[in-house]
Amino acid sequence: MLRITQAILLFSLAPFLLANSHFVNWSDKTLCRLAKDSGSEEYRLAAIDRGLTCSPVNTLIATPKIKIEPEDWITILAASDVSEDTVRNVRQFDGALDANELKILGISTNRCIAKPHKRTGSRLAATWRQEISCPAEVFVTSDIGNGTKAKIEITLGAVAAEWGNYGPVEYWVMGSDKAAAEELIKKYCLRRAKNKNMDFGKCSDRETRAANHGLLSYHKLGAKALSTKKWVFSAGFNGGPEWGVLRFSSSLPLGLENKLGAPAAKDQKQIMHEYFHGVQNAHIRALNHQKRKALEGPVWFKEGAAEYMASVTYPKLVLEKKIDHIKNVNWEYDFKKEMRNKLREAKLVNDKHNCIPQMTNMDYSSSCRRFFYDGGTWAIAYLVSQTNENVLLKDFYPNLEKLGWEATFQKTFQKTSDAFYLEFEDFLKKQLSEVMLILPKH
């Protein structure tokens, strides 16, 4: 949690210029009486100068008047020209500062905003594949807490430091309130129009229609989750390269918003999964849809890579204290346990639908879709165990556009993808204890 250990409003006392006057030998009591009764500014300042508290201090240069300690970790000292309302607002601190609170505390909220990459014809500029210096931009509907927004920013920042900071990232998070969702869609479409990506009306139609992952559909998922009390959640990488950005959408993050007993850790891990899709896309400059799809490779590879990388990186970043270990519910992320569950699920789907021969599939609409995610995570884990932990980021993706998917696979893993599928089929038949041995030891 973002914490303030001590918040102090600083002010300076104007110097008092007093000549050594005739009252220098008077007693404190006499000086106080004269300061109060005479109304003389000279006596009042003399009393202050002597350090006496009997005389009222000018409110504009006052010592702190309000001191509150709402929690054991925050002390707020406010000058007397700060209203009690303001102090009350700070007192209701919810774990993250809103813009007004940050302003009061004099903390800069300026995050640099990266410019979209340029394109030449059907190709993005070479800068597309380079890391940028600005952090992700996260947009949330007004019914989502600032604490949630900050946690998404922190998660994206930490994982970008780990895998490379690509972007500009636009991460749009829709809440359950319809009016708030429509307001954010308006903001989104104003941005598209301003950047000359798309006409406002066309954008608005696209984002509010039911199908095709429009932003309103993400709002509906969150609303449905709350009304049915079921964990319904979806997030996705939804394009953006055509505009020189990486665009993500998310429904209400139930865990981060502390709803329905959902673990916040799952949301953090999901954010990493989505960001890895951003990393994958940041290595492809071609804008032609078919070319991009071919370079991304089969569904098992792109989803398995995103899920494996998120699965190993989430606990690493928690351990290194780079993201918050949020224990909002009685549930702990356990890498080995998660991998065991994925293995069980992958085997079940494979037994039912014979998925190994379908691993060449580039399409999500398949009876093996679940296998592509869970089996895909294991397939990547297996490939990593035969090479090294950085194989995707350091070897595979840097070569991808130049060589194409299959040739990059062969160069990286020293075998054809077909040979790998047969090997992986045998691997899945092994005993659980033997399978688990390939996982990294953390």
Ligand SMILES: [Zn+2]
């Ligand atoms: Zn995915």
